[in-house]
Amino acid sequence: MFCLKTLPLLLLLHMELSKAFPVPSEGRNAKIVQDYLEKFYRLPSNQYRTARKNSASMVVEKLKEMQRFFGLNVTGKPDAETLEVMEKPRCGVPDSSSFMITPGSPKWEHTNVTYRIISHTQQLSVAEVGAAFEKAFKLWSGASPLTFTRISQGEADIKIAFVQRDHGDNSPFDGPNGILAHAFQPGPGIGGDVHFDAEETWTTNFNNYNLFLVAAHEFGHSLGLAHSSDAGALMYPNYAFSEPSTYTLPQDDINGIQAIYGPSNNPIQPTGPSTPMACDPRLTFDAITTLRGEIFFFKDKYFWRRHPQLRSVELNFISLFWPSLPNGIQAAYEDFDKDLVFLFKGNQYWAMSGYDIQQGYPRHISNYGFPSNVQAIDAAVSYGRKTYFFVNDQLWRYDNQRQAMDPGYPQSISSTFPGIQSRVDAVFQQDDFFLFFSGPRYYAFNLSTNRVTRLDKSNKWLNCR
Numbered sequence: 466m467f468c469l470k471t472l473p474l475l476l477l478l479h480m481e482l483s484k485a486f487p488v489p490s491e492g493r494n495a496k497i498v499q500d501y502l503e504k505f506y507r508l509p510s511n512q513y514r515t516a517r518k519n520s521a522s523m524v525v526e527k528l529k530e531m532q533r534f535f536g537l538n539v540t541g542k543p544d545a546e547t548l549e550v551m552e553k554p555r556c557g558v559p560d561s562s563s564f565m566i567t568p569g570s571p572k573w574e575h576t577n578v579t580y581r582i583i584s585h586t587q588q589l590s591v592a593e594v595g596a597a598f599e600k601a602f603k604l605w606s607g608a609s610p611l612t613f614t615r616i617s618q619g620e621a622d623i624k625i626a627f628v629q630r631d632h633g634d635n636s637p638f639d640g641p642n643g644i645l646a647h648a649f650q651p652g653p654g655i656g657g658d659v660h661f662d663a664e665e666t667w668t669t670n671f672n673n674y675n676l677f678l679v680a681a682h683e684f685g686h687s688l689g690l691a692h693s694s695d696a697g698a699l700m701y702p703n704y705a706f707s708e709p710s711t712y713t714l715p716q717d718d719i720n721g722i723q724a725i726y727g728p729s730n731n732p733i734q735p736t737g738p739s740t741p742m743a744c745d746p747r748l749t750f751d752a753i754t755t756l757r758g759e760i761f762f763f764k765d766k767y768f769w770r771r772h773p774q775l776r777s778v779e780l781n782f783i784s785l786f787w788p789s790l791p792n793g794i795q796a797a798y799e800d801f802d803k804d805l806v807f808l809f810k811g812n813q814y815w816a817m818s819g820y821d822i823q824q825g826y827p828r829h830i831s832n833y834g835f836p837s838n839v840q841a842i843d844a845a846v847s848y849g850r851k852t853y854f855f856v857n858d859q860l861w862r863y864d865n866q867r868q869a870m871d872p873g874y875p876q877s878i879s880s881t882f883p884g885i886q887s888r889v890d891a892v893f894q895q896d897d898f899f900l901f902f903s904g905p906r907y908y909a910f911n912l913s914t915n916r917v918t919r920l921d922k923s924n925k926w927l928n929c930r
């Protein structure tokens with residue numbers, strides 16, 4: 466029992482560490498890299514090494530393969546961002562390079578697939594486990610001609626079990642975290658079967674790890690899908706939380722299952738959310754803010770996080786960092802004096818300190834003094850003890866010390882910021898500039914000279930050309 470109680474704290478510590486880009490320590494990292502590449506990139510294990518030189522170059526090649534898969538800088542070195550990805554909880558099935566479908570394209574030859582739950586976890590009721598699996602199968606049946614029937618005896622196509630450590634298939638589990646589950650490609654016997662690590666804490670909510678989300682991923686393998694390098698896809702190898710009640714199968718996974726089994730029998734083919742592409746020339750942002758030196762670019766259920774020193778950009782789920790925040794954040798700003806970031810959606814807002822949402826939120830934007838006809842904020846930025854709010858073509862200025870709107874507002878945006886003519890999607894402050902984003906362009910507004918000094922493509926900030 467003691468172990469179970471300390472788990473949430475350990476998880477938290479792990480997350481905090483990984484968020485802070487840990488500085489590597491040599492020997493331990495070599496082992497992490499070796500283990501990871503052996504498990505997920507088919508690096509021959511140490512015991513089969515013949516020439517040391519060969520194996521070193523093999524590690525570099527496999528490391529590059531892994532870095533390409535995850536869209537990291539392909540350095541062949543175990544740098545901080547690579548180690549960060551390696552320490553994330555994930556599926557135990559190896560990543561085969563760039564194949565959406567499992568190599569050899571195994572598939573079920575019948576469309577009426579059966580499953581059987583062989584064993585349960587004690588952390589959830591039998592009904593909760595059954596409901597999670599049923600919901601997970603529905604994702605796949607909705608996008609394909611397949612149907613799934615649960616049977617309680619006899620031989621099922623997909624046998625599902627909670628097991629721990631060594632369990633007789635040469636792929637032992639590793640205790641809490643690390644590998645969460647694995648599954649076998651379609652075929653007789655163990656083919657299609659799914660194993661969950663019984664030592665994980667399985668949940669039906671946002672606490673690690675949501676059984677429905679992990680099951681839906683593993684069932685994808687049971688049907689013949691391999692891992693996807695699309696970070697928003699269900700078949701992405703790393704665990705990421707999404708709200709289960711509103712979860713729909715992403716487009717990348719719909720494409721995958723339909724490539725194997727053809728379209729759904731439903732006359733209206735399902736469509737799913739696509740992951741925003743950083744270098745899409747049409748890319749726009751929902752909101753942007755700085756947070757203790759980093760810059761966060763919000764888009765739908767994602768955000769890109771730009772690290773000032775590493776100059777690297779990573780795509781993440783909002784829910785992974787702030788499980789209680791909604792998707793589609795519309796405006797955000799950092800209050801440097803209070804060391805808080807405020808996030809807005811509709812007429813609600815949240816405050817966070819670092820990565821922690823503060824107690825007592827969400828609150829209503831009328832607290833800022835907005836009249837009732839203002840129901841949403843387009844963009845916000847704070848500078849010099851004033852906070853600027855952009856709503857359509859209007860600007861509101863709030864005094865952070867008096868905690869009230871300044872008199873004389875709203876004004877037209879262009880009267881205060883000449884050159885900013887159109888609606889503002891997002892804005893943040895850096896040095897002497899306000900960076901205004903409108904559609905796929907941004908305007909650098911110099912606060913000393915009071916004019917726009919640069920106009921360029923928005924996604925230059927995501928290292929796109």
Ligand SMILES: [Ca+2]
Nearest residue numbers: 640642644662
């Ligand atoms: Ca595990």
Ligand SMILES: [Ca+2]
Nearest residue numbers: 751795843890
């Ligand atoms: Ca916005």
Ligand SMILES: [Zn+2]
Nearest residue numbers: 556557558702
């Ligand atoms: Zn997987």
Ligand SMILES: [Zn+2]
Nearest residue numbers: 632634636660
């Ligand atoms: Zn297994």
